[in-house]
Amino acid sequence: xxxxxxxxxxxxxxxxxxxxxxxxxxxxxxxxxxxxxxxxxxxxxxxxxxxxxxxxxxxxxxxxxxxxxxxxxxxxxxxxxxxxxxxxxxxxxxxxxxxxxxxxxxxxxxxxxxxxxxxxxxxxxxxxxxxxxxxxxxxxxxxxxxxxxxxxxxxxxxxxxxxxxxxxxxxxxxxxxxxxxxxxxxxxxxxxxxxxxxxxxxxxxxxxxxxxxxxxxxxxxxxxxxxxxxxxxxxxxxxxxxxxxxxxxxxxxxxxxxxxxxxxxxxxxxxxxxxxxxxxxxxxxxxxxxxxxxxxxxxxxxxxxxxxxxxxxxxxxxxxxx
Amino acid sequence: xxxxxxxxxxxxxxxxxxxxxxxxxxxxxxxxxxxxxxxxxxxxxxxxxxxxxxxxxxxxxxxxxxxxxxxxxxxxxxxxxxxxxxxxxxxxxxxxxxxxxxxxxxxxxxxxxxxxxxxxxxxxxxxxxxxxxxxxxxxxxxxxxxxxxxxxxxxxxxxxxxxxxxxxxxxxxxxxxxxxxxxxxxxxxxxxxxxxxxxxxxxxxxxxxxxxxxxxxxxxxxxxxxxxxxxxxxxxxxxxxxxx
Numbered sequence: 015x016x017x018x019x020x021x022x023x024x025x026x027x028x029x030x031x032x033x034x035x036x037x038x039x040x041x042x043x044x045x046x047x048x049x050x051x052x053x054x055x056x057x058x059x060x061x062x063x064x065x066x067x068x069x070x071x072x073x074x075x076x077x078x079x080x081x082x083x084x085x086x087x088x089x090x091x092x093x094x095x096x097x098x099x100x101x102x103x104x105x106x107x108x109x110x111x112x113x114x115x116x117x118x119x120x121x122x123x124x125x126x127x128x129x130x131x132x133x134x135x136x137x138x139x140x141x142x143x144x145x146x147x148x149x150x151x152x153x154x155x156x157x158x159x160x161x162x163x164x165x166x167x168x169x170x171x172x173x174x175x176x177x178x179x180x181x182x183x184x185x186x187x188x189x190x191x192x193x194x195x196x197x198x199x200x201x202x203x204x205x206x207x208x209x210x211x212x213x214x215x216x217x218x219x220x221x222x223x224x225x226x227x228x229x230x231x232x233x234x235x236x237x238x239x240x241x242x243x244x245x246x247x248x249x250x251x252x253x254x255x256x257x258x259x260x261x262x263x264x265x266x267x268x269x270x271x272x273x274x275x276x277x278x279x280x281x282x283x284x285x286x287x288x289x290x291x292x293x294x295x296x297x298x299x300x301x302x303x304x305x306x307x308x309x310x311x312x313x314x315x316x317x318x319x320x321x322x323x324x325x326x327x328x329x330x331x332x333x334x335x336x
Numbered sequence: 337x338x339x340x341x342x343x344x345x346x347x348x349x350x351x352x353x354x355x356x357x358x359x360x361x362x363x364x365x366x367x368x369x370x371x372x373x374x375x376x377x378x379x380x381x382x383x384x385x386x387x388x389x390x391x392x393x394x395x396x397x398x399x400x401x402x403x404x405x406x407x408x409x410x411x412x413x414x415x416x417x418x419x420x421x422x423x424x425x426x427x428x429x430x431x432x433x434x435x436x437x438x439x440x441x442x443x444x445x446x447x448x449x450x451x452x453x454x455x456x457x458x459x460x461x462x463x464x465x466x467x468x469x470x471x472x473x474x475x476x477x478x479x480x481x482x483x484x485x486x487x488x489x490x491x492x493x494x495x496x497x498x499x500x501x502x503x504x505x506x507x508x509x510x511x512x513x514x515x516x517x518x519x520x521x522x523x524x525x526x527x528x529x530x531x532x533x534x535x536x537x538x539x540x541x542x543x544x545x546x547x548x549x550x551x552x553x554x555x556x557x558x559x560x561x562x563x564x565x566x567x568x569x570x571x572x573x574x575x576x577x578x579x580x
Contacts, residue, residue, distance in 0.1 A: 197443045197452070204440045207429035214389055214423075216415035216444035216492055272431065 018195065021274060025187060028278075032180045036173035043293075045172035049244065051285040052179035053237060058265035058277035059186040060233035065263060066272035067190075067199060068226035069206025070120070071128045074135030075234050075262045078108040080142065080254030082235025083242035087154040090165070090243075097166045101239030108235035109228040116227040120220060123209075135259060142250045153249025156242070166243040175244050182240055183278070186233050190274060193229075202226055206272065234262065260307050261288075268314055270321030279323055284310075342367040342496055342527050343388065348397030350383050350551075357383040359551045361397070365496070370518065370528045372542035372559065374535065376572055380551040381531045382424060385498050388529070389421040390414040402495065415444060418495035422485040422502055424531075430474040434465060437473050437484055441491030452491075459487040463517060479510045483517070490521065497521065499530040503537050515541050539563060547571070 035048055057079065065071050085104035089095040095103075119130045143151050161168045168174045193199045201222040204212035213219050242248050265280030288303055318324060343365040350358040358380045365371050373381050386392040388399065390411030398407045406414055420441075429437050438459050442452035460466045463483040468476065476484060482502045489497055499518065503511050511534075518541060522528055532538040538545065539559040547555040547562055549571040555562045562568055 195449050197447050197449070200436065200440050200443055200449075200452075203432055203436075204429050207431050208427040210391060211423065211427035211429065211488075212440065213411040214391070214415060214421050215441045215488060216412055217440065218412055 018191075021191065024275075025184065025191075029180060029184060033177065036176050042172055045176060047286050047289045049172060049175045049179045050289060051281050052176065052183050053241060053244075054261060054265055054285045055278045055281035056179065056183040056186045057234055057237045057262045058269075058281055059183065059190055060230050060237065061262040062266040062272065062277050063190060063193070063202075063233070064223075064226045064230035066266050066276065067194070067206065068202035068223055069272075070223055070226065071263070072131040072227075072230075073128050073256075073259045073263060074131030074133075074138075075230070076254045076256060076258035077135040077138040078112065078231040078234040079238035079241070079258050079262070080138065080250070081108045081111060082238025083248050083253040084142065084148055084154070084238075085235070086239030087156065087242045087248055088148060091154055091156060096164050097239060097243045098164070101236045104235040104239045105232040108231040108238075112227040112231035113224055116224050120223045120227075132256070132259070135254070135256065139250055139254045142254060149249070151250065153247060153252070154242075156246040158246075166240075167246065178240060178244075182233075182237060187274070187278075189229070189233070194274060198222065198225060203272070257304065260304070264307055264310065266321075268310065268321060270323035273321065273323055276321050276323050280321070283322070340367050341365060342402055343529075344398075344400045345384075345388070346398045346400075348384070348387060348394045348399065350380070350387060350392065351395045356551050358387070358394075358548075361548075361551070361553055363546055363553065363556065365527060365529060366544075368522070368525065368527055369543040370522055370530065370541060372538040372545040373529055373531045373548065374533075374538060374545055375548035375554070378550075379548040381548055382500060383551075384548070385421065385500055385529075385531060388414075389419060389498055415492055415494075418493070419498070420489035420492045420494035420496070421498035422482065422489055422500055424500040424504070426478070426481040426485050428473040428476065428481050428484055430472070432473055433470050434473050434476065434484055435460065435469040438487045438491050441488040444492035455491055456487075459491045462490070462520070463487040464513075479506050479514075482506075482514070486517065486521070490524075490526070494526055496527045496529070499528060501531055501533060503532055503534060511537055535563070 032052060036045060039045055061072065061075050082101065082104035085107050086097050086100035089100040089103060090097055115134055119127055122130055142148060156167065159165060159167055161171065201212065201217045204215065204217050205219055205222055209219055238253060241253065265284050266277045267280065268284055269278065269280030270276030291306065292303060341364040345361055345363045348358055348361045349356065361384060373384065375381055383392065387394050390409060394407060398405060400406060401414065401417055401419060404417060406417065429440065435456050438456035439452045442455035446452055457469065460469050463486050465480060465483050465487060468480065473484060486502065503514050506514055515537060518528060518530065530538065542559055544557065545559045545562040546553060547568050554571055555565045555568050
């Protein structure tokens with residue numbers, strides 16, 4: 015499988031380039047954008063496991079992101095547990111949550127499943143909002159301390175966060191890469207294309223969806239835990255709002271849903287663009303980015319439902335034929 | 337019923353609300369035979385198929401496969417026991433290549449990608465799609481898609497395969513190749529039940545024919561006897577033609 019080896023080489027090249035960025039870029043704002051781009055690439059990659067490969071479009075992944083952020087923050091601020099442990103605890107907790115929610119939700123098909131995910135995430139947001147033990151509407155502030163790899167707190171230097179976000183992206187990418195060629199990966203894609211045919215071929219449809227949901231939620235929560243450490247302050251809106259659910263799905267859809275590189279390509283376009291519009295057009299209020307996302311979704315689904323990556327594939331094919 | 341029957345359908349009835357799609361159907365399928373399931377449109381052939389494959393539950397009656405009661409077993413489990421099927425309207429996995437489609441079937445018997453890939457390659461050669469392995473399934477022609485469905489079903493290693501109108505819409509020469517393929521599948525030791533509309537294709541191919549009409553078994557016997565059966569003729573052509 016030389017083609018698969020080639021993919022690994024591309025990843026290595028991207029890792030080297032991204033890893034060198036903190037050496038070349040010193041501007042804190044720009045490094046911030048780099049961190050967010052890599053983080054959302056990783057989160058879109060996680061979303062892509064369930065939404066892209068298995069075809070179960072979740073618009074409620076903010077719930078898992080928020081869960082990861084909260085578990086990590088509470089464990090650190092209340093019990094002094096390192097976020098290195100906290101993110102994994104959050105990941106496992108979210109995976110369990112995904113299984114518990116998947117049990118009823120995976121009986122729903124298509125749009126009904128997507129609607130259920132939106133509703134459940136909103137319920138989660140309301141719960142956390144009114145739950146004083148986890149900070150309620152005020153949220154949780156991480157204590158200011160020494161810069162340290164143990165607490166993942168770096169006040170002046172953004173470079174460690176670039177490395178962490180890059181590590182997270184590589185972990186999600188490698189998992190996807192490995193699973194893509196495994197039985198699970200084949201089962202997921204079969205379910206996406208035709209659940210009836212999949213079942214007739216011995217595919218464990220329900221179990222496969224549950225596995226995809228658990229893995230997807232696991233990585234999403236790790237991303238949430240990382241984000242909490244990165245921003246050092248979380249409240250319900252800033253980690254669990256619907257905006258995040260969109261921001262996980264959109265890069266994957268934009269770049270190429272159900273593909274290995276779609277999430278990264280989408281994030282490279284979308285996140286810098288989002289950050290720039292937010293900083294320059296912040297005065298227009300909070301809704302503007304949501305309007306842009308909505309418009310983007312409409313444009314993609316009308317013009318190129320397979321995503322941007324398919325443009326290159328089409329061109330390569332045409333070149334090969336002529 | 338004799339114990340060399342691989343599939344026993346006993347008094348199976350299927351109702352959709354007020355509509356009875358199958359009524360009191362009893363058929364025994366012998367190991368190694370090619371059984372033709374024929375009947376006019378709306379006779380209940382596809383419903384019966386779906387009940388055998390486990391896509392639809394029977395309202396009443398029982399099904400047993402290789403001595404195991406499968407009446408309440410889901411489709412996935414029936415596939416594990418050795419029942420595979422194709423669909424009337426081909427349902428290829430269109431985001432995958434032809435080879436990957438068949439690999440999904442191959443994973444039924446092995447968790448290893450390499451082993452599934454090897455099994456899939458063999459099956460593609462068997463159905464004559466070896467040269468098309470790496471193209472997207474969506475680019476196949478309709479007759480090729482039917483072969484793909486057969487390869488995919490065979491890759492699960494079935495004892496019984498349900499072929500739902502695999503000859504529909506084929507040109508005479510394609511249909512001839514299709515008939516050859518069905519015979520080859522039987523030579524593998526796989527029992528075959530095929531639903532087919534086109535009598536000229538089915539009758540020479542099958543060992544036995546069961547005619548369904550309005551959800552009931554109208555006739556069950558050797559193809560040559562079945563086509564001479566008065567009730568079959570009137571079901572197909574209407575009362576008017578019966579006497580002639």
